[in-house]
Amino acid sequence: MKQVTILSGKGGTGKTSVAGSFAALADQPILADCDVDASNLHLILNPDVKETMAFKGLNLAEIDPEKCTKCGLCERLCRFNAIHDYEVDSIHCEGCKVCVVNCPVEAINFNERVCGHAYLSETKYGPMSHARLIPGMENSGKLVTLVRQNAVKLAEEAGRELILVDGPPGIGCPVIASLSNVDAAVAVVEPTLSGIHDLKRLLQLLEHFEVLPSVIVNKYDLNSNNTESIRVFCEENEIPVLGLIPFDENVTKAMVQAEPVVVYSPDSPASLALKEAWKEFSSFLDL
């Protein structure tokens, strides 16, 4: 079984549009949407949810006013500035338990907190693992790990060989969770100075975790100088460029119709380029 994560560093460069099209082009893959706090893949793959599970993140401290003697020790010990006037601020509480175990009168409860839900679904293109973090909650990294575990389970049950992971933007905790034990990563970049800056940080992250990198340039015709500098940079660093996708308004039209662009308009310029990129990607991964 192979696992590949589609990432970008910078948000909004077309990760999900690429992932959706690859889902349609692959031979019965397993799909995993790991952008759990701004997930979009379901909007073009229309999953039929078969199973829902609650995701419990870190616990939440809660002070029992009946027992509290207002000694103030918990507030002094809390490093997250989450206790004021003998009350826990649930937004800042990181569930560390320091207040709970140090309260001299055992007035602090440590309650489970549901932070989101994970789903196992069916799509036209293959089984899908996805999730929704309750807005504002922590622990998106842990929920990403759950989505990844569910995807492996689906792959084993269905005997599938490829897991396509749609990753989150950035380089922090959810991205790191979306990269553990993957065989390769695809970085989708737009030819802008911001995009290049963020791509370089992402590629450093892939190197740090020893993940095999590859690159797709989206809207490559927006700035040909920048596209060229990405190409040169990748060549110097021996990173394969799998494809150059042109700007094509069919990509947005397909999104509005809730379909991958390669399904919505198979002969559009973006679709043709995505099919080429998929071929490159398949041989790169030796599928």
Added chain:
Amino acid sequence: MKIVVASGKGGTGKTSVAVNLALSVEAEQYIDCDVEEPNAHIFLKPGHKRQQPVELLVPIIDEKKCTYCRRCAEFCQYNALFVVGETAMVFNELCHSCGGCKLVCPEGAITEEPRQIGTITVSESSGMSLVYGELNVGEALAVPVIAAVKGQAVDEGLIILDAAPGSACPLVETVHGTDFCLMVTEPTPFGLHDLEVATEVVEQLTVPMGVVVNFAGIGDRGVYEFCERKGIPILMEIPYDRRIAELYSRGVPFTAEMTEWRARFTELLATVETMVK
């Protein structure tokens, strides 16, 4: 006054709106809170820079005193400590720096020392203070670096904060304690979905908000219908314009060349000011 520019979905033009707003209204300070992928400095090209590390305290276990009782490992909610046989290990990247292990150790075998997870840069651009943070590559915890850049906020004047995408803890940390949130979105199903989740966070934090629709003209009407239903005012529309996209690709704030937009950003600020009062 502190105005956050946020979005939910990445790539909708947060930094573009924040930079052009800040330049048009001559803001006092710009704080880039997207510490995973900061971009504002690419547009603002700051001069003199002063850098300082962002550090977290992490435990150091003195194996001479440690009796391998495992209390620290059992206590740690983040699985950052591992004790097996006569080995005690700390996984620094998982540590949230709560200090609990040191408190529960019966032998006094745990001390703490600072460990760098990122850097903040304080600089100047066009007479404006620019602060940005960078999470070190390979580090997981963005929130302490966001708290550090916010800690540089000046006491008076207009501060523009540029948020990270998403609707999780980085957005909460950025928006908390600010006066207004400007949500930048694109009129597509992806833009709508992520706007919905991000507005839920801002509502919980009881910060007033308004929407900027970027790339207007593409996609569908979903974002407009959502804003109408929720009573969230649309304060500006920026059309999809190849010229803006090209300027962006070169790291040029579009108001530098399309100067007619400066007055519109000034009007936008005036509207926000009435909504904050």
